[in-house]
Structure formats: C-alpha cells, structure tokens
Amino acid sequence: MFAALARLTTSRPRLLLISAFVLLALAAVVGRGAADELLGGGNEDPGSSSARAAAALDRDFPGSRPNFVLLVTPSGGSAGLDGPGTAADAKALTDRLAAEPGVTGVRSYWTTGSPTLRTDDGRSGLVLAHLEGRETAAADTLERIAPHYRGAQDGLDVRIGGMVAVQHDIQSTISEDLVRAELIALPITLLILVLVFGSAVAALLPLAVGLFAMFGTSAVLRAVASFTDVSVFALNLTTVLGLGLAVDYGLFVVRRYREELAGGADVPGAVAATLRTAGRTVLFSALTLAVSLAAMLVFPQYFLRSFAYAGIPVVLLAAVGALVVLPAALVLLGRRVDAGDIRKPLRRIGFLGRRRASVEADGAESLAGTGWFRLSQAVMRRAPVVTVATVGGLLLLGLPFLGVQFGTADDRQLPRSAESRQVQQxxxxxxxxxxxxxxxxxxxxxxxxxxxxxxxxxxxxxxxxxxxxxxxxxxxxxxxxxxxxxxxxxxxxxxxxxxxxxxxxxxxxxxxxxxxxxxxxxxxxxxxxxxxxxxxxxxxxxDSKDAIADRLWIAGAIVLLATFVLVFLLSGSVVLPLLAIVFAALSLTAMFGAVVWVVQDGNLSGVLGFTPTGSIETALPVLMFCIAFGLSMDYGVFLLSRVREEYELTGDHRRSVAVGLARTGSIVTAAAAVMAVVMGAIGTSRVTNTMMLGGGLALAVLVDAFIVRSLLVPAVLGLFGERSWWAPRPLRRLHDRFGISESGPGPRGVPAAAGAVAGAGFGADAGAEVGAEAEAAAGSAAGARHSVAVSTSSQESGAL
Structure with missing residues (x-):
C-alpha cells in the first residue's frame, strides 16, 4: 500500500495538490454555516424513562413542559404587578404569545393568579410557554418570535429565558468563541512551527494539512446533521484535532523526509522512504486515535456521539493530508522545503543563540551530546527515584477527583451578561x-x-x-x-x-x-x-448518568484493547502495551484533578470568570478521557516506534531508549506545545463546559509530553530493562508476521533509512545535532553494526 502511495505522490504531485485544493474549496462551501445546523443539548438518553415521559407529555398534554419563559417587569417598577394597567398589558402579552404558531401551553401570573409565577419581591411575573418540536424546530420558533417580545412592550420590560433560550445562547456564544480561538491559535501555531522547522515554507505545510482536515470535517458535520442530531460542541474538537494532529503528523513526516535527504536519498526516494517508515506510524497512530473516539458511539446521548462524528473524520483527514497532500507538496518543493530560514535574523540579534560550528560544518556532533540523550541517561541512572517522584506527584494532582460530583451544566455556564442566564437566575x-x-x-x-x-x-x-x-x-x-x-x-x-x-x-x-x-x-x-x-x-x-455508567466499561474496553493491539504490533512485547496504558492513564490524573479543583470547587473562578455549580457535566470526563487518552497514545507511538527501531539495530536496551527519546523528544514537545496552544485558545471560551474541555486537555497534553514521556517513560523502561520486550513465543511469531515498525519492510535490523535528522529541534537545530550518530558510535560492536546499517540504507534510498 505504501509503495503504491509513494508511486502516486511522486508521479502526479500537481494533480494531487490541485485535487486537494478543489476538495478544500468545496468543503469550505458545504461546511459554511455548519454551526447553524448543530444543536446545544444532547445529554438525554432517548430510551430512558424521562425521555418516554417527555414524549407522553408532549403527545397527551401539549404545553405541559415549559421551555420558554418571559420575565415581565412593569416599566419603572412602580405600577405593581396587580395594577389595572399592568395586568391588562400583561394579559394582552400572554394572549399574543398564545396565538403564535408553534407555541402551546401558555400561562402566566396574570391569567392564573398563581403566586408561584411571580418573584417573592413582587417586582416581576412570569409567562411560561412550550415551544413545540425538537431542538431545531424550537430554536427556529425562538428566533422568529424573540425580537417581537424582548425589551419594552406596552409599559412592560420583558426579558427572555427558558431552556430553549439558554441552548440558543450557548450555541451562538460557542460559535463566536470558536472564531476568536482560531484567530488566537493560528498565528501562535505558525510562530512555534517556524521556530521548530526554521523554515517558513516547512512551517506552512502542517497548517495546510490542518485547514484541509478542519474544512473537510465541517462539511462532514453539516452532512451528518442533515439526518441526525449533532452537538455544537463538536466544532471545538474539529479545531483542536484538526490543527493539533496536522502539526503532529506534519512534524513527523517532514522530519523523516529531511532525515532521508541528509542520508543521501534523492527527492522521490526520500518521499518513498518517508511514507514507508513515518507514514506507517502516522497511519496506525491515526487509526488508534480514531478507535478511541469511536468508543463514544456506544453511548446513547448525541452529545457524546457527536464527538465521534467530528473526531473520526478530522483524524482520518489529517492522516490523509499528511500521507497524500503533504508528500505531494514535498515532491514539488524538493530541497526547497528548508527555504526561508526566518531564524537567521533571530540568531543575529541573539534571540535563539548561535549554531554550533561543528554541527553546521559537518554534523560531527555525537547524539550523546544532545540534551534529550543526556536527560534520558540521567533519568535511567536514577530510575527508582524518578519513578516514585513522578508517579507520586501525578497521583497527588489527581486526588481532588475522588470528590467529584456529577451533574449537568445549566444556564450558569453562560457568561453573566447573557440574558437567558439573568432570567434563570x-x-x-x-x-x-x-x-x-x-x-x-x-x-x-x-x-x-x-x-x-x-x-x-x-x-x-x-x-x-x-x-x-x-x-x-x-x-x-x-x-x-x-x-x-x-x-x-x-x-x-x-x-x-x-x-x-x-x-x-x-x-x-x-x-x-x-x-x-x-x-x-x-x-x-x-x-x-x-x-x-x-x-x-x-x-x-x-438517566443520563445511569446510561453512561452502564456503557462505560464497553467504551473503556474498546479504547484499551485498541491500545494494547497497536502497541503490541509496534513492539512485539506484551509488557510495553500494559505500560503504555498505565503511562496514558497517569498523564490524565492532573487533568481530572484540576477539573474538580477548578470547575467543580470554584478555585480560580474569579480569575477565569465563571460561576461554579458544585458539580461537573457527567458526559465531559468521558469525552476528555477518550480524547486525551488517544492523544497520549499518539505521542507514545512516535516514541516507541523509534525505540523499537534502535533496539532492532543495536540490541542495547538502554541506548535504544535514550536514542528514541533523543530522536522524538523535540518533536513530541513541539507538537504538544502547539496542541496546548490550540486547546488553550479553545479554553478561553466564555462557556464553562468549553473552557473546561480546552483547558483540561491542554494540561493533559503538556503533562504527557513534558513529564510522562520525558521522565516517567525512560525511568520505567530503565527499571524493566530487557524484560520490557518480553512476549510469549506464539505472540512473538504473530508479531514477526503482522507487526509494524518504523523500519518498514526488509531484513530485520536494517531500517529503511537512518540518516541525519535535519532541523527538528524546538528552537534549536536538535535534528542536525544527531545527524552523525553512526560515526559517533564507532568503536563498539553495536556502533559498528549501526554504521553498516546506515550505509546500506543510504544506498537503498539513493537507488529509489
């Protein structure tokens, strides 16, 4: 498959790019206005007792469930609710509302005299009504009638509330916040990519992949919304994963492409080898994340299902962009992928520091001299201390989650300026x-x-x-x-x-x-x-909480089984998959602890500008687990694939861990920084649930990249040693036949390419620093074998 893909991208790159541009334009047209088709609810279980009760009430007692409220106050506040003029005006308002199409069950304080339809201070009265139809129809009715009832009405001041108005305000607020988040995230992402790649051309490539994924998913969501309910919150996931995964996959592919060029391959050969190696890892990483998101399809609430509707397409489109569109662009750019080095003026003013001459001249800097390599060696020397400290610290951060209270988000997730929230308050x-x-x-x-x-x-x-x-x-x-x-x-x-x-x-x-x-x-x-x-x-x-609890084990089994299978296929070990699951779970502790400490308990609520309610939305932790766990495995796949490749070459476990971290550390941290920026931008939302989603995921990604992958993984792998690669003989034979690795097909122990990494560092040329690791390893048996492999693979790349 990858050979055929390489032939396609290298033989017809212009056709592929033109096709991608046409598809992008069509997706932009189809997906425009997708937010208007999406809904603000979706937390109910349609098969539950409460849902059947709602259907029975709507059928047998139309208008018995008020979802629309008018808060009516006499103008000036001095006439009193029972004054003749106020009563007449309020009754006329009630009758006018009752005559509106799509409105039933209208009653008010002035038509019933019920004291439960007035405020205890006697200043305001209520008009209750039910807007017919499901969320879309009710929202359409609201938009049609609201302008005629809001504000001054014949001596009355009227404000609009009720669940339909709350959901409408949530939907419009999220749409506005999403535009602002994209305006925040895109320039910062571009800046980070420029610092990572050192080239304006290379930095723009992942953004192009991200736009391809985001616009494509918006079109898919609008199509899906035409035949089923889709939550407006799913748009946030489109932005987060579209940009974040495009950067992840783009960094990985472009870094490997540069490595192949530095190893002596020509442009077509470098693209082919990149697809056969990094492309293989990207595909399986995307499939794992897609399976994690697909686990939300087991839940009956369309709020959760919507994130599968959005997440699966955006992950797969990001993978398609990285494996088809990006290689085609690399073929046309060739070695000009490094054009436009914007870091030169920054070095000139001392912002980034000067390149070391030995690296720039001949790449003679040993891999052992890189910061990531030294860090991994230091961590493995103190593995017990680092393991206990990091695990203990992460568990401590997660302790607040033991006091979690599940509920639902109400109008208080809106900003205080929202009219519907003011009425509900x-x-x-x-x-x-x-x-x-x-x-x-x-x-x-x-x-x-x-x-x-x-x-x-x-x-x-x-x-x-x-x-x-x-x-x-x-x-x-x-x-x-x-x-x-x-x-x-x-x-x-x-x-x-x-x-x-x-x-x-x-x-x-x-x-x-x-x-x-x-x-x-x-x-x-x-x-x-x-x-x-x-x-x-x-x-x-x-009922929603019960439905989630009943199906949670199914979703968890899907996620964990997919994780185990993928890591086994990558490593050939049954120990590493179990460790990978533990690593991913530990990376989520800080996120869940922070969610309870901040959102539920209200710490920092004044700084962040939200109102705590003493509980968190029942469905959100499930959603955050599926996304964060999948992203953690995304980074884990990148690291373990390179550790496995080095271990096949040298058979030296500790060196393999150090080299794997040195090769991927800068990439993973850069990708995590971009993902955190995107999620943090989403976390600036004025809607509490969206703020919780973006901020929590940003924290989880940073903890995973900077603590779990950088400290805990090398420490634990150092403790386990060679036992990390153990598997029963039957499973070992299964892996020999079906396993995957970044070295791709070919003789075991000979990678598809192992040239220098060019410019994949975060703010420095870490890739160039590791370029001559084979020469630095000379003098030992493992180093000699590594050098031979590099020479062989370079010749193979040149022949391609």
Missing part, C-alpha cells in the same frame, strides 16, 4: 418551586382517583418536596392543601382504558443539585398505584 433566587424544574410523573393506565390522591400525599411528604400538583388538587407536607380547579382537572386526558394523568412534584431544593437528583430516585422508589414514567430535567440527568 431570577427564577432560581426569587421564585418558589422553580416552575421549569419540576419532576413530572405520567401514569399511562386508568387509576382510581382515591389511589392517585394517596400517591400524591406520600410524594408530598418526601424530604425536599415543596408541593405536588395533580388532578386531585395541590398537596403539601402529606396533606391536601387546595382542592382541584380547572387547571388541575386538565391533568387527565383520554377516555376509558386509555386515560392518562400526570402529577408535578415541585422541589423545595435546587433541582439540579445532587440532592435534587436524589429526590428523583426517592420519587421513583415510592410505590405508585399503576406503572408510571418519571421525567423532567433532573430525571433526565439521572
């Missing part, structure tokens, strides 16, 4: 019973009225219940408080055996809090006179 602080946060109970079978009343009595006596409203009246503290009126009588629908009824349990506590979720469980545990469905927003949270 007034309801939360000044309206008894939170009319939009009730627990709804639907009985689908005919039930005796006395039995229903007894059931309502027992529900109203539960701790945390303010009152229960049903067909038999209003119940409070275990007794009937108010006889049924016309509104309560309307809670029965149908006739005969098909009769349905519903009751509303109004909480006296914060409905979305852990106590509110426990109340849902208490309601479900209360014996009912007939089978019932329990719904409402809090019930949706409880």
């Amino acid at each position: 007034v309801i939360r602080d000044h309206v008894e019973g939170r009319p939009a946060g009730t627990i709804e109970i639907v009985a689908r079978e005919s039930t005796d009225s006395a039995a229903r009343a007894d059931y309502a009595v027992r529900l109203s006596a539960l701790p945390g219940v303010a009152r229960v409203v049903g067909p038999e009246g209003v119940f409070r503290a275990g007794q009937l408080e108010t006889a049924p009126g016309p509104a309560e009588a309307g809670r029965i629908a149908g006739a005969g055996a098909a009769t349905s009824a519903y009751l509303s349990v109004v909480p006296a506590i914060e409905d979305l809090s852990p106590a509110g979720q426990e109340l849902v469980r208490d309601v479900r545990a209360t014996q009912a006179p007939s089978p019932v469905l329990v719904g409402g927003l809090t019930a949706t949270i409880v």
Whole structure:
C-alpha cells in the first residue's frame, strides 16, 4: 500500500495538490454555516424513562413542559404587578404569545393568579410557554418570535429565558468563541512551527494539512446533521484535532523526509522512504486515535456521539493530508522545503543563540551530546527515584477527583451578561418551586382517583418536596392543601382504558443539585398505584448518568484493547502495551484533578470568570478521557516506534531508549506545545463546559509530553530493562508476521533509512545535532553494526 502511495505522490504531485485544493474549496462551501445546523443539548438518553415521559407529555398534554419563559417587569417598577394597567398589558402579552404558531401551553401570573409565577419581591411575573418540536424546530420558533417580545412592550420590560433560550445562547456564544480561538491559535501555531522547522515554507505545510482536515470535517458535520442530531460542541474538537494532529503528523513526516535527504536519498526516494517508515506510524497512530473516539458511539446521548462524528473524520483527514497532500507538496518543493530560514535574523540579534560550528560544518556532533540523550541517561541512572517522584506527584494532582460530583451544566455556564442566564437566575433566587424544574410523573393506565390522591400525599411528604400538583388538587407536607380547579382537572386526558394523568412534584431544593437528583430516585422508589414514567430535567440527568455508567466499561474496553493491539504490533512485547496504558492513564490524573479543583470547587473562578455549580457535566470526563487518552497514545507511538527501531539495530536496551527519546523528544514537545496552544485558545471560551474541555486537555497534553514521556517513560523502561520486550513465543511469531515498525519492510535490523535528522529541534537545530550518530558510535560492536546499517540504507534510498 505504501509503495503504491509513494508511486502516486511522486508521479502526479500537481494533480494531487490541485485535487486537494478543489476538495478544500468545496468543503469550505458545504461546511459554511455548519454551526447553524448543530444543536446545544444532547445529554438525554432517548430510551430512558424521562425521555418516554417527555414524549407522553408532549403527545397527551401539549404545553405541559415549559421551555420558554418571559420575565415581565412593569416599566419603572412602580405600577405593581396587580395594577389595572399592568395586568391588562400583561394579559394582552400572554394572549399574543398564545396565538403564535408553534407555541402551546401558555400561562402566566396574570391569567392564573398563581403566586408561584411571580418573584417573592413582587417586582416581576412570569409567562411560561412550550415551544413545540425538537431542538431545531424550537430554536427556529425562538428566533422568529424573540425580537417581537424582548425589551419594552406596552409599559412592560420583558426579558427572555427558558431552556430553549439558554441552548440558543450557548450555541451562538460557542460559535463566536470558536472564531476568536482560531484567530488566537493560528498565528501562535505558525510562530512555534517556524521556530521548530526554521523554515517558513516547512512551517506552512502542517497548517495546510490542518485547514484541509478542519474544512473537510465541517462539511462532514453539516452532512451528518442533515439526518441526525449533532452537538455544537463538536466544532471545538474539529479545531483542536484538526490543527493539533496536522502539526503532529506534519512534524513527523517532514522530519523523516529531511532525515532521508541528509542520508543521501534523492527527492522521490526520500518521499518513498518517508511514507514507508513515518507514514506507517502516522497511519496506525491515526487509526488508534480514531478507535478511541469511536468508543463514544456506544453511548446513547448525541452529545457524546457527536464527538465521534467530528473526531473520526478530522483524524482520518489529517492522516490523509499528511500521507497524500503533504508528500505531494514535498515532491514539488524538493530541497526547497528548508527555504526561508526566518531564524537567521533571530540568531543575529541573539534571540535563539548561535549554531554550533561543528554541527553546521559537518554534523560531527555525537547524539550523546544532545540534551534529550543526556536527560534520558540521567533519568535511567536514577530510575527508582524518578519513578516514585513522578508517579507520586501525578497521583497527588489527581486526588481532588475522588470528590467529584456529577451533574449537568445549566444556564450558569453562560457568561453573566447573557440574558437567558439573568432570567434563570431570577427564577432560581426569587421564585418558589422553580416552575421549569419540576419532576413530572405520567401514569399511562386508568387509576382510581382515591389511589392517585394517596400517591400524591406520600410524594408530598418526601424530604425536599415543596408541593405536588395533580388532578386531585395541590398537596403539601402529606396533606391536601387546595382542592382541584380547572387547571388541575386538565391533568387527565383520554377516555376509558386509555386515560392518562400526570402529577408535578415541585422541589423545595435546587433541582439540579445532587440532592435534587436524589429526590428523583426517592420519587421513583415510592410505590405508585399503576406503572408510571418519571421525567423532567433532573430525571433526565439521572438517566443520563445511569446510561453512561452502564456503557462505560464497553467504551473503556474498546479504547484499551485498541491500545494494547497497536502497541503490541509496534513492539512485539506484551509488557510495553500494559505500560503504555498505565503511562496514558497517569498523564490524565492532573487533568481530572484540576477539573474538580477548578470547575467543580470554584478555585480560580474569579480569575477565569465563571460561576461554579458544585458539580461537573457527567458526559465531559468521558469525552476528555477518550480524547486525551488517544492523544497520549499518539505521542507514545512516535516514541516507541523509534525505540523499537534502535533496539532492532543495536540490541542495547538502554541506548535504544535514550536514542528514541533523543530522536522524538523535540518533536513530541513541539507538537504538544502547539496542541496546548490550540486547546488553550479553545479554553478561553466564555462557556464553562468549553473552557473546561480546552483547558483540561491542554494540561493533559503538556503533562504527557513534558513529564510522562520525558521522565516517567525512560525511568520505567530503565527499571524493566530487557524484560520490557518480553512476549510469549506464539505472540512473538504473530508479531514477526503482522507487526509494524518504523523500519518498514526488509531484513530485520536494517531500517529503511537512518540518516541525519535535519532541523527538528524546538528552537534549536536538535535534528542536525544527531545527524552523525553512526560515526559517533564507532568503536563498539553495536556502533559498528549501526554504521553498516546506515550505509546500506543510504544506498537503498539513493537507488529509489
């Protein structure tokens, strides 16, 4: 496959680049406005009791679930809610809203007289309504009617809230923040790439791959959104992985291409050898990350599934860009890939420091003289101390996660300036019973009225219940408080055996809090006179948590199995895959600890400008695990593939670890720096969930690259020694037949190429410094064998 790909890219590079440009233009057109087609919810399990209750209420009791709120205040605040003029204007407003197409179940303080539809200070009243249809239809209705009801309305000041308005504000805020994040990330990414590559031309290549992946994925998301629900949060993943993976893969491919050129290959031969070696690793790395993201398809919530819809295409498109578009560009550029060295003026003013003459002249600097090589040697000499210190430190950073509280993000994830949040905050602080946060109970079978009343009595006596409203009246503290009126009588629908009824349990506590979720469980545990469905927003949270818990082991098994198989195919060892899983898990501890300490507990909330709620979104840790674990394996594959290549050449385990880190250390840290910049830009979002996602992933990537890969991996591999490569004989034979390595096909122990690395350093020419490692190794048996391999592979590259 890679030989055919090499023939294609070297024989028709212009055709490939023109085709890629046409596809990019088409994707930009198709994907334009993708955010408008995406949704802001998706945390509910569609097969749960709460979802079936919602469907039953919408079918049998239209408008029973208010998702749209008008907070009405008399202009000037002096007329009072019950003044004749205010009442007349408010009733007219209510009637006008009830006449709108797509709006049902409209009621207000002025039409019902209910004290639960006014604030406790008497300054404002509520108008509640239900916007029909699923999220897209409800959002369309909101956009159509909102301009006619917001602001001054005949002596009234009106503000708009409700879940539909909250989700709309989340969607629009994320779209705006995403544009700002891209404007922040792109120039910083370009600057880092210039420092890494030392060439403006080489630095632009990964960005081109990133744009190819990002625009292509936007088009895919818009297409997917035409036949299924897709979360707007998935757009953030498109930016993060599109740019981040393009840099990862671009660094890896361009570095190997430069290495092949330095080893004596011509341009077509260098491209062919690069695809056969680095290309192989990039492909398997992309497949592993795609499988990690595909694990989210096992969950029923479209919020999580959306990240698979976005993540799989962006990973595969980044790989296609790195394996097809980028090699075609390298063929046309040839040795001009190093043109435009922007670091020269920086060196001239002393910003980067001067190149060492010995390296620039003949590449005679030994690999043992590089900082990464010396670091790995020092770490392995003190392996027990480094292992205990790093593992202990990472576990300490993860300790706050033991106190995690799962919930759902509400309007408070929006900035305080958002109108929908302001309305919801007034309801939360000044309206008894939170009319939009009730627990709804639907009985689908005919039930005796006395039995229903007894059931309502027992529900109203539960701790945390303010009152229960049903067909038999209003119940409070275990007794009937108010006889049924016309509104309560309307809670029965149908006739005969098909009769349905519903009751509303109004909480006296914060409905979305852990106590509110426990109340849902208490309601479900209360014996009912007939089978019932329990719904409402809090019930949706409880069902979502249960659905995630039920399927979490399946997603985890998929991720871990894919990781084990890939690392085994790379290494031929059963020890290294297990270690790789442990390494990746440890790299996530700081992220999860920080999420709880910052987002849940509210530390740094003043600096970061968000409102803590005492819990974190249930689905987000699952999402962050799948992405961060996959990225950790991405870096792990790069490192282990080079360690394996060196071990096949020399048979010296400790030297192989040191050389592998020296060859990839600067690449991994540079790629991690770019990924952290992109994720950090996403983390500047004004929506708390997006801030948590971007900031947490940025921290995980930096910890993985700078602590786990740089310190823990060489320390543990130093402790395990040759045992790191152990595998049972049957699995060893399996690896001999199907295993992969960066050395590609050919005689074992002879890599496809092992020339000098040209300019892959982070801010310095680390690649050039390691260019003559074969000569530096002369004098020992392993070094002699390495030199022969280099000579042979250079001749093979030249022949290509």
